[in-house]
Amino acid sequence: MVSKVFLSILLSLNFLETIVGETRALNERELKLVKGYSLDSLLNFTELATEYGYASEQHTVTTEDDYILTMFRITRGKNCHGPIRKPPVLLMHGLLMSSDSWMDSGPKAGLAYLISDLCYDLWVPNVRGNYYSKKHVKLDPAKDYEFWDFSAIEIAYYDIPASIDYILKHTMSDKINYIGFSQGGGTFLMMNSERPEYHDKIRVGILLEPATRLTYTRSQLFRFLLDYYQANLPYLYQIGIYEALPQGGIVQEIAAFLCKNYVIADTVCRYFLSLIDSFHPGSIKTETIRVLMGHFPAGTSVKNMAYYGQALNADMFQKFDYGRSRNLQMYGTAQPPPFNLSAVTVPVVVIHGRNDFLTSPADVDWVSSNLPNVLENYYVVDPLSNHFDVTYSQFTTRFILPKIMEYLEKFSQYRDIYWDFYFP
Known part of the structure; x- marks a missing residue:
């Protein structure tokens, strides 16, 4: 009950986001360092890569509907000493996260570092609405609710x-390998259901704790958060609140301020993370907690949070529920139609943990059973493995990376002088 009251207070502070505005200017970094913030919590993707000796690039992607997204690339891992493998690998983050989440646990555990160290050409996108992708050709996110x-x-x-x-265009490749976490896994299935032309552009999809339906989500705090946005979506729109939990906003700033302290990070902040997911002693280092709170939550739309709130009460993986009247206009049916999972013919590997309280094993097993081309539905050996472990655990190399390596190896080749001859 106390945790729900605390969360309600933080959510109410979300109303002040329009006053707070964008993320604080970079010239405040020095002041924060003096106040005891972890340096890594204040660095962006390219700065983190540079700090640890990884060559990175920043790219700008414009979507068909004119959103301007930021995508990063690690061209060669620090510990890659051989030829670069082909095809490129796309590593997609989860809900309320950004590309930084793949680096927050440091070069010995962060998947962005580890996969590039295996000599893969790694691309790390950011979806619309997080702090790297808040631009549009025509719309101003601060003024235009659209x-x-x-x-x-x-x-x-x-x-x-x-x-x-x-x-594909930049690398002159014909396919990629896709790795998606949580929302990044669920959206992969949506895309392949709705846009089958992309089947031929993907060799394998490796889905880490994919978020589809959330019927059996065990986290009460997560349920409370999503229910809040679903129930209050019309009210939030009426008072002009369209953005949820942005980086640089009240909620994230409070979390980063409190968790910069090592003792508080190791106790209060660790406990709060376990309330959202589940308790896994020793998995996430205290320093990682200090760092991740500088980048999380990274922001999304209120509508997106409401969509996941709807998923809590659905027994299918379905489209947005606008209500009976608008559903009839949008879909021609009173209820939102389910995604056609049988149409997802891309080879898929599913990796998940038994102790995940957000995307529960029951829901992940359900979606796996409805996909026609699942190469493996793999449970992490550690029985306490949970949702946040994918991005933040210090044990990534032991429990998650080997399975990722196995399937990337099967669907990749070295890009050497013999490549074009054998694989034209």
Whole structure:
């Protein structure tokens, strides 16, 4: 009960986001360092890559509906000493996260570092609405509510295809390998259901704790958060609140301020993370908690949060529920139609943990059983493995990376002088 009251207070502070505005200017970094913030919590993707000796690039992607997205690339890992493998790998973040989440646990555990160290050409996108992708050709996110009229469905239909096409064009490849976490896994399935032309552009999809229906979500705090946005969506729109939990906003700033302290990070902040997901002693280092709170939450739309609230009460993986009247206009049916999972013919590997309280094993097993081309539905060996472990655990190399390596190896080749001869 106390945790719900605390969360309600933080959510009410979300109303002040329009006053707070964008993320604080970079010239405040020095002041924050003096106040005890972790340096890594204040660095962006390219700065983190540079700090640890990784060569990175920043790219701009424009979607079919004119959203301007930021995508990063690590061209060669620090510990890659051989030829670069082909095809490129796309690594997609989860809900309320950004590309930074793949680096927050440091070069010995962050998947962005580890996969590039295996000599893969790694691309790390950011979907619309997080702090890297808050631009549009015509719309101003600070003034135009239309900018925020999106959910995971638009991310799937526009953002991921645009990112894939950009990578293929830039690298002159014909396919990619896709790794998606949580929302990044669910949107992969949406895209392949709605846009089957992308089947031929993907060799394998590796889905880490994919978020589809959330019927059996066990986290009460997560349910409370999503129910809040679903129940209050019309009211939030009436008072001009369209953005949810942005980086640089009240909620994120409070979390970063409190968790910069090592003792508080190791106790209060760790406990709060376990309330959202589940308790896994020793998995996430205290320093990682200090760092991740500088980048999380990264922001999304209120509508997207409401969409996941709807998923809590659905027994299918379905489209946005606008209500009976508008559903009839949008879909021709009173109820939102389910995604056609049988149409997802891309080879898929599903990796998940038994102790995940957000995307529960029951829901992940359900979606796996409805896909026609699942190569493996793999449970992490550690029985306490949970949702946040994918991005933040210090044990990534032990429990998650080997399975990722196995399937990337099967669907990749070295890009050497013999490549074009054998694989024209």
